[in-house]
Amino acid sequence: MAVPVTAPANRVRPVSARHFVRLKLRVMGNNFRGQGWRVALFLVGSLIGLWFAVGAFFGLAAPGLVGDDRYALLVAAFAGGLTVLGWLLLPLVFFGVDETLDPARFALLPLSRRTLVTGLFAAALVSVPTVAVLLGLSGLVVTAGVFGGWSAALVSAVGVVCGLLLCVAGARAVTSAFASMLRSRRVRDLAAVLLAVLAASLGPLQLAGVAAIQDTDWGRLTGVATVIGWTPFGAPWTAGIDVAQGRAWAAPVKLLITVVTIVALLAWWSRSLESAMVGAASAGPTRARPGVTGGVVAQLFPRATGWLRRDRFGALVAREARYWWRDARRRANLITIAVVGLFVPVMVNFGGQGFTFDSDQGFSAAGESSPVLVSLSMLFVGLLAAVTLANQFGFDGSAYAANVVAGVPGRLELRARITAFSLYVLPMLAVVAVVIALVLGEPTWIGFMAGALVATYGAGLAVNSFVSVLGAYSLPETSNPFAMNSGAGVVKGMLTLLAMVATSALAAPMVLAAALLGDAWLWLGLPLGVAYGVGAALLGAYLAGDVLDRRQPELLALVTPRR
Amino acid sequence: MTGEHPALALRGLAKSFDGKVAVAGVDLDVPAGSFYGLLGPNGAGKTTTLSMAVGLLRPDAGGAWVLGHDVWADPVTAKQLLGVLPDGVRLFDRLSGAELLAYHGLLRGMDPAVVDQRAAELLDVLALADAGRTLVVDYSAGMKKKIGLACALLHGPRLLVLDEPFEAVDPVSAALIRDILKRYVAGGGTVVFSSHVMEVVQRLCSHVAILAEGTIKRVGTLEQVRGDRSLEDVFVEVVGGRTATGEELAWLSR
Numbered sequence: 001m002a003v004p005v006t007a008p009a010n011r012v013r014p015v016s017a018r019h020f021v022r023l024k025l026r027v028m029g030n031n032f033r034g035q036g037w038r039v040a041l042f043l044v045g046s047l048i049g050l051w052f053a054v055g056a057f058f059g060l061a062a063p064g065l066v067g068d069d070r071y072a073l074l075v076a077a078f079a080g081g082l083t084v085l086g087w088l089l090l091p092l093v094f095f096g097v098d099e100t101l102d103p104a105r106f107a108l109l110p111l112s113r114r115t116l117v118t119g120l121f122a123a124a125l126v127s128v129p130t131v132a133v134l135l136g137l138s139g140l141v142v143t144a145g146v147f148g149g150w151s152a153a154l155v156s157a158v159g160v161v162c163g164l165l166l167c168v169a170g171a172r173a174v175t176s177a178f179a180s181m182l183r184s185r186r187v188r189d190l191a192a193v194l195l196a197v198l199a200a201s202l203g204p205l206q207l208a209g210v211a212a213i214q215d216t217d218w219g220r221l222t223g224v225a226t227v228i229g230w231t232p233f234g235a236p237w238t239a240g241i242d243v244a245q246g247r248a249w250a251a252p253v254k255l256l257i258t259v260v261t262i263v264a265l266l267a268w269w270s271r272s273l274e275s276a277m278v279g280a281a282s283a284g285p286t287r288a289r290p291g292v293t294g295g296v297v298a299q300l301f302p303r304a305t306g307w308l309r310r311d312r313f314g315a316l317v318a319r320e321a322r323y324w325w326r327d328a329r330r331r332a333n334l335i336t337i338a339v340v341g342l343f344v345p346v347m348v349n350f351g352g353q354g355f356t357f358d359s360d361q362g363f364s365a366a367g368e369s370s371p372v373l374v375s376l377s378m379l380f381v382g383l384l385a386a387v388t389l390a391n392q393f394g395f396d397g398s399a400y401a402a403n404v405v406a407g408v409p410g411r412l413e414l415r416a417r418i419t420a421f422s423l424y425v426l427p428m429l430a431v432v433a434v435v436i437a438l439v440l441g442e443p444t445w446i447g448f449m450a451g452a453l454v455a456t457y458g459a460g461l462a463v464n465s466f467v468s469v470l471g472a473y474s475l476p477e478t479s480n481p482f483a484m485n486s487g488a489g490v491v492k493g494m495l496t497l498l499a500m501v502a503t504s505a506l507a508a509p510m511v512l513a514a515a516l517l518g519d520a521w522l523w524l525g526l527p528l529g530v531a532y533g534v535g536a537a538l539l540g541a542y543l544a545g546d547v548l549d550r551r552q553p554e555l556l557a558l559v560t561p562r563r
Numbered sequence: 564m565t566g567e568h569p570a571l572a573l574r575g576l577a578k579s580f581d582g583k584v585a586v587a588g589v590d591l592d593v594p595a596g597s598f599y600g601l602l603g604p605n606g607a608g609k610t611t612t613l614s615m616a617v618g619l620l621r622p623d624a625g626g627a628w629v630l631g632h633d634v635w636a637d638p639v640t641a642k643q644l645l646g647v648l649p650d651g652v653r654l655f656d657r658l659s660g661a662e663l664l665a666y667h668g669l670l671r672g673m674d675p676a677v678v679d680q681r682a683a684e685l686l687d688v689l690a691l692a693d694a695g696r697t698l699v700v701d702y703s704a705g706m707k708k709k710i711g712l713a714c715a716l717l718h719g720p721r722l723l724v725l726d727e728p729f730e731a732v733d734p735v736s737a738a739l740i741r742d743i744l745k746r747y748v749a750g751g752g753t754v755v756f757s758s759h760v761m762e763v764v765q766r767l768c769s770h771v772a773i774l775a776e777g778t779i780k781r782v783g784t785l786e787q788v789r790g791d792r793s794l795e796d797v798f799v800e801v802v803g804g805r806t807a808t809g810e811e812l813a814w815l816s817r
């Protein structure tokens with residue numbers, strides 16, 4: 001007779017972190033199978049990582065190699081602190097986290113949360129960036145070893161490893177927490193504000209950094225470094241130096257600080273992981289706007305697109321406009337543009353003023369914020385806004401099939417996508433120009449600043465139209481807007497870099513004009529910039545649309561996630 | 564005009580993925596006005612074949628013609644005549660059902676007033692009007708199939724290509740979909756669909772093709788293929804599957 005199947009408890013073999021690591025390696029390997037270009041990109045990315053790691057290694061080992069122990073603490077605290085900060089913030093703002101192992105896939109398995117978290121954590125450690133950081137920051141071990149012998153080197157090595165664990169745990173905890181916040185309707189906007197505040201805090205930090213470089217008073221800087229050394233940001237990295245400089249008692253305390261922080265971060269991660277696992281079915285559902293009357297066509301068009309004709313172009317724009325708001329992944333990108341777009345120019349231009357302010361020896365000429373410097377910062381903002389479209393078809397995933405089946409002409413498709421995105425971005429760029437000009441106290445600059453922004457943005461749209469058609473890649477179908485497939489990080493980085501270089505080349509005339517034309521540019525900048533930007537964008541859509549027409553099925557295959 | 568052309572003609576369609584053959588040369592003529600069932604076991608290549616037939620997947624070799632128009636050489640004309648319900652493909656699911664229909668209608672170049680009227684009728688008939696402003700991503704699997712079908716029907720295509728339209732659909736909705744499709748064929752349209760439900764195929768189809776391992780094993784009118792046996796028996800014979808498990812899996816019934 002059939003009896004209920006029960007798990008034979010005595011024969012269940014325990015699952016350990018090792019299994020997760022092997023699973024991740026296997027998934028990564030399978031992703032590479034039969035895709036030579038992915039392997040190539042991965043190798044290139046690894047080489048770049050290695051290059052930076054070696055550079056960092058010698059930089060951090062320099063105090064030891066030179067034999068000057070004044071700077072040892074300073075270098076450890078600042079370099080280490082910046083590393084931690086970067087690991088916390090960069091995934092949110094730029095790069096995302098590698099989610100080769102999507103936590104949601106483990107939801108049905110009988111695993112305790114502790115097993116799951118340690119397993120995913122161990123798997124997260126297997127990546128190019130972690131290896132690069134480990135290698136780079138090992139420079140600290142050399143320094144500690146030179147000044148304090150084997151014991152200091154050993155403590156320093158333990159510290160570096162702990163610091164790396166801290167970085168990874170922090171990145172996971174923070175992105176996971178933000179992902180679940182962006183998913184929830186209630187606190188979604190709060191998350192945006194928090195992100196803005198985080199990015200804003202980069203400003204003062206940068207000012208402090210500039211001031212520090214100026215400051216010849218090493219004593220005071222060492223004081224700051226000492227303080228940083230007692231926070232989780234600096235604790236793991238400075239423990240070895242402390243031993244070397246005769247403060248052996250500090251090392252265990254600092255390591256304890258680190259371990260406690262790691263445990264706390266993992267606990268935090270484990271909490272938001274739970275919500276990621278149960279809420280995995282839908283990525284940030286938003287209700288459609290209530291209270292619209294009229295037919296289905298009227299419902300499709302958001303209020304801001306009411307002026308559009310009710311035709312193919314209109315439908316494409318309306319759908320894209322809705323998607324930029326409703327898709328958590330796209331919205332996260334918009335938030336990034338808004339935040340970075342405001343703060344980077346402030347930092348660049350005020351960093352410059354900081355130079356004049358603090359220095360009394362020759363920096364003053366380069367210090368005053370100039371039209372060229374402002375144009376350069378505007379160039380960056382325009383670049384950043386446009387590069388968001390570098391994988392615009394990847395956002396759609398296999399849903400793009402609807403457009404292929406309908407036979408949407410490539411040029412129409414690209415023009416509509418550019419239009420919809422610009423509905424959001426152009427107002428933001430206008431705000432950036434006005435705010436920065438006012439903050440700088442140069443209201444007459446608004447014109448050419450806006451011109452530079454629109455010109456760069458338009459040129460960027462042209463470049464990214466091509467990139468999005470030729471270099472699309474699929475995004476994982478998970479609920480985490482920061483998630484990326486393994487290998488996609490490298491692809492994304494390379495494509496972004498390529499697009500940015502090409503865009504800068506195209507936008508360079510705006511900076512040149514700002515440098516050469518002087519006062520005339522104050523008036524010519526806006527009309528010429530806008531004409532240049534709009535012309536470039538239209539030309540780009542025209543040319544890339546032709547390519548798209550010939551590549552629609554291939555593009556669909558590229559953006560369809562392999563499940 | 565297009566009268567003498569088959570609604571869908573496939574010639575030598577072939578596709579392999581990473582050296583693994585998925586479809587190995589499929590020839591098929593779907594007569595205009597027929598109700599064509601495509602059968603085959605899992606992994607036979609049905610989805611791959613239909614994707615190549617409608618222009619979603621570029622074939623390694625061969626071609627597809629819709630009412631005489633080459634899908635790959637003259638996609639614009641061919642695609643206008645086509646309505647497609649792909650399988651394993653997402654919809655633009657962050658739109659509500661109504662918004663999705665409006666999008667598809669306008670994308671097909673339809674008049675907005677006609678879109679409004681037809682979409683309202685379709686939502687009503689398919690019992691999706693109640694879902695109101697719920698986004699499609701939050702629909703159930705069956706509801707997603709139904710809204711996908713509505714999108715394929717909206718512009719009144721001459722040929723409907725449906726990949727597993729009855730999957731995950733409840734019996735009442737299935738009956739409804741059968742009625743809609745029958746009326747569509749009676750009105751001069753042509754339907755090609757893949758399915759695993761023999762009973763539905765038997766009840767609806769005028770023609771059947773059985774696909775296995777990437778090639779057509781049996782093809783013809785329902786009567787020709789079936790003979791005097793049940794379609795299921797023919798299918799099992801063609802596919803050559805096992806029908807019962809012996810001693811394996813004994814641990815399931817402990």
Ligand SMILES: Nc1ncnc2c1ncn2[C@@H]1O[C@H](COP(=O)(O)OP(=O)(O)OP(=O)(O)O)[C@@H](O)[C@H]1O
Binds near residue numbers: 580581584585605611
């Ligand atoms: N994108 C792809 N990459 C690699 N192999 C694929 C891909 N798509 C399909 N295949 C392979 O092609 C074969 C045919 O798949 P297809 O989806 O056409 O089968 P099907 O008849 O639709 O099956 P089902 O009844 O399960 O839907 C399978 O062996 C599958 O593994």
Ligand SMILES: [Mg+2]
Binds near residue numbers: 609610611650726
């Ligand atoms: Mg299939």
